[in-house]
Amino acid sequence: MITIGQYLVACHLVDAHGAAERFEAFCYPAKQGRRNLSPRTFLIGSLLSIQTNGSMRYNDVHAVLTTAIPPFAMVELGVAVADRHEDGPRVARVCLTQDHLYNFTRLLRKRCRADGQAIEPATKDALLDVVNRIIRATLPTRPDGSSAYCVDETGVWAWNKGRKVPKAVKDRPEYLEDDITVEEVRKAQARRSVDPDGAWGRKTKKAGGSEAFFGYSMHGMVRAPRLDTGYGDCPGFG
Structure with missing residues (x-):
């Protein structure tokens, strides 16, 4: 199971320096189209799946998001819907399927390659920017400002x-x-x-x-x- 601390760390990594926003812009440049899965949710699920399973396969990411993270996190990420309960909201129904993850990976492949050709330099730069922003979130600020x-x-x-x-x-x-x-x-x-x-x-x-x-x-x-x-x-x- 993913602890609350592990989940919050993953959220920090994708949010602290704007990695989630840049990944969203890469996946949906026109800000159009139906979205069954948020790019931010995919990033968080991928980081947690790598940490626990050493894998980014879409079925492993799906398993982490739907069975391993805390219930409040499922609701927060849009993976599940909650109903009201006297002890607080609880998961009523998981709405994320493996097909949603598979279709999202197809979208990524389409964005990365055009007609099976090599990845364009601009595409590589955009993805590298997302990775660099995640890495930057892991680096504490040096008190002496050393470079x-x-x-x-x-x-x-x-x-x-x-x-x-x-x-x-x-x-x-x-x-x-x-x-x-x-x-x-x-x-x-x-x-x-x-x-x-x-x-x-x-x-x-x-x-x-x-x-x-x-x-x-x-x-x-x-x-x-x-x-x-x-x-x-x-x-x-x-």
Whole structure:
């Protein structure tokens, strides 16, 4: 079960810096159409589902919203309707179905891709803005106003291996016909890849050394005191 505290934290994350409003504008730019599910409710349900199930599948999000959150939260999010009771309002009927979640995910796919083409840069920027606003809500305000950061990087394997440029082509560009460059070959292969956003790189092995991998670089960044002013009293910096 989701506690009241967990629910309130999820609400804070989507509301504190306007993530819910930006996501609403992304999903319904014309402010028209029938809405069986609020984008804000979807965000909150997704965060809680990730926290409890490690999943954003629509059936898991539906289960969290309709069975795991407190009854008052179901009513507040429009997931259920309440009737009057001497002890206060109680859930009378759950009105959110799995079809509502499925249709909402179809709407998202439609907004993200046009006719099966690659996601437009403006669309990526809009979704990244929503994510950044959620992340910003997790960061406490630094009392000293420091703008220093500590950054670390780790390699994350993609679910499918990428296609390599043939060694003969990589080493001897003159083998290419019709003046096609190596870069153009790589771009063509990326278009045929099932994971075109991934790239080849190197990562540290568990036992030491390095190995080639295909995937992504995940960066972890935390704010830190400036090293040139007043860090002596901070844990780990003294």
